[in-house]
Amino acid sequence: MRLPYLARKILQLVALLFAVVTFNFVLFRVLPGDPIRLYARSGRLTPQTIAELRQLLGLDKPLWQQFVIYVKALLHGDMGFSLTYHRPVIDIVGERMVNTLVLLSFATILVVGLGIFLGVVSAARRGSTFDSSTVISSLILWSMPTFWVGMLLVFAFGVWFHLLPITGISTPLAAYSSPLGPALDVGRHLILPTITLALVDIGQFVLITRSSLVDVLTEDFVTTAKAKGLSRRRVVWGHGVRNAMLPVVTASALYIGLVVGGAIQVETVFSWPGMGELTYEAVLRRDYPVLQACFLLFAVTVIVANFLSDLLYRVLDPRVREA
Numbered sequence: 001m002r003l004p005y006l007a008r009k010i011l012q013l014v015a016l017l018f019a020v021v022t023f024n025f026v027l028f029r030v031l032p033g034d035p036i037r038l039y040a041r042s043g044r045l046t047p048q049t050i051a052e053l054r055q056l057l058g059l060d061k062p063l064w065q066q067f068v069i070y071v072k073a074l075l076h077g078d079m080g081f082s083l084t085y086h087r088p089v090i091d092i093v094g095e096r097m098v099n100t101l102v103l104l105s106f107a108t109i110l111v112v113g114l115g116i117f118l119g120v121v122s123a124a125r126r127g128s129t130f131d132s133s134t135v136i137s138s139l140i141l142w143s144m145p146t147f148w149v150g151m152l153l154v155f156a157f158g159v160w161f162h163l164l165p166i167t168g169i170s171t172p173l174a175a176y177s178s179p180l181g182p183a184l185d186v187g188r189h190l191i192l193p194t195i196t197l198a199l200v201d202i203g204q205f206v207l208i209t210r211s212s213l214v215d216v217l218t219e220d221f222v223t224t225a226k227a228k229g230l231s232r233r234r235v236v237w238g239h240g241v242r243n244a245m246l247p248v249v250t251a252s253a254l255y256i257g258l259v260v261g262g263a264i265q266v267e268t269v270f271s272w273p274g275m276g277e278l279t280y281e282a283v284l285r286r287d288y289p290v291l292q293a294c295f296l297l298f299a300v301t302v303i304v305a306n307f308l309s310d311l312l313y314r315v316l317d318p319r320v321r322e323a
Contacts, residue, residue, distance in 0.1 A: 005314070013307050020299045025070050028292045029063065079296075080289035084282075089293045092278065097297070099169060100267070100274030104259060106190060107197035112252055115202045119209025123244075124236045126214060134206060142203030150196040150269035157192060165189045167271040193270045201259065208251050212244040219243075246313065253309035256301060 054060045061069070073080070079089040122134045158166030165171065170185050216222065217240050225235045267276030275294060282290040 006311075009307060009310055013303065016303055017300065020303065021071065021074065021296065022067070024292060024296045024299070025067055027295075028288050029066075074296075079293040082287055082290050084285045084287040084290070089289050092290065093275070093293050093297065096273060096275050096278045099272065100263060100276065102186075103190065103193055103197075103267070103272060103274060104263060106194045107201070108255070108259065110194065110198045111201045111255070112205055114198070115205025116209050116248060118202075119206045120213055120236065120241055122206065123210045123213035123217065123240075124232070131210075135210070138203035138206040140203075141199050142201075142207070144200055145265075146196060146200045147265040147269055149200055150193070150266055153192050153196055154269065164192055166192060169273055189270075189272075193266050193272050196266050196269075197259065197263070201255065204251060204255070205248065208247050209244065212247045213240055216240045216244045249309050249312055253302075253305045256305040 051060075077090055079093065081087070082089050082092055085092055118134055118138075122131045125131050154166045157164045165188055169189050170182065171189075174181075174185060176182055176185070213236075217236070222235060222239055225239050226232075230238075263274065264276035264279055266272065267274045268280045271277065275297070278290065279294045281287070282294060
């Protein structure tokens with residue numbers, strides 16, 4: 001007897017999460033170097049102290065025991081102890097995650113919303129000047145490196161015209177005259193990173209939406225809707241868009257994984273104190289516990305996003321419900 005669709009998806013989700021946790025554990029155990037040497041680089045630690053640290057961190061145990069301890073710790077929300085910040089990793093990640101969610105939320109809303117709208121309008125006006133210019137602009141923007149676009153915006157709006165802040169999340173030692181002052185200050189710092197992500201990523205949603213909708217508008221049910229005398233606007237938005245959304249849903253789920261890479265570059269360029277900048281700093285400082293936590297969170301985010309997109313498929317496409 002086959003399991004229900006949701007039960008099968010949940011089992012697949014759990015199996016995939018376990019595989020990611022296992023890979024994440026093994027990856028940082030096979031990397032060259034010894035975390036204890038990060039403490040001992042000054043040469044002030046005695047061999048006895050190094051042995052005690054190794055025992056304290058559980059590095060003296062067999063790998064399978066270390067893995068069991070690692071999984072148990074994860075289930076209790078323990079991601080280890082930072083070698084650089086000398087704080088629990090979960091505390092550091094929690095602080096940085098909020099900042100990244102703020103940035104990615106605004107960028108995602110702008111990218112997906114405006115990208116779908118422009119793609120629909122472009123498909124509805126196929127062959128027009130607007131369609132051609134939109135497609136060409138989308139291809140150009142999509143091919144640009146994220147960090148390069150960010151640097152151009154830094155020079156244009158920060159260095160040359162001095163219109164917007166180019167670093168950090170707020171103005172240091174700023175005195176606000178109203179309760180909304182801190183929020184407005186964060187908003188000004190948010191503009192350039194958000195625009196950078198939007199400019200680079202919006203092209204894919206324009207092209208995917210346009211291509212999908214162009215195919216749908218040639219279907220028989222669209223011809224029937226036109227024959228009934230429905231307006232072009234109602235045919236496009238009422239009949240075409242919903243049936244063209246399946247590739248867009250897939251792209252949206254994959255975009256969450258891709259935007260993480262872009263966020264690392266953007267947060268580094270603009271010194272935005274989020275998960276991207278934290279990952280970059282952890283790489284430079286060889287802070288393996290922090291890096292391990294960042295990679296795990298990024299992977300889990302992509303997996304959960306794809307799981308939710310599969311569930312949304314059943315809402316948009318009745319054929320999936322029969323599977």
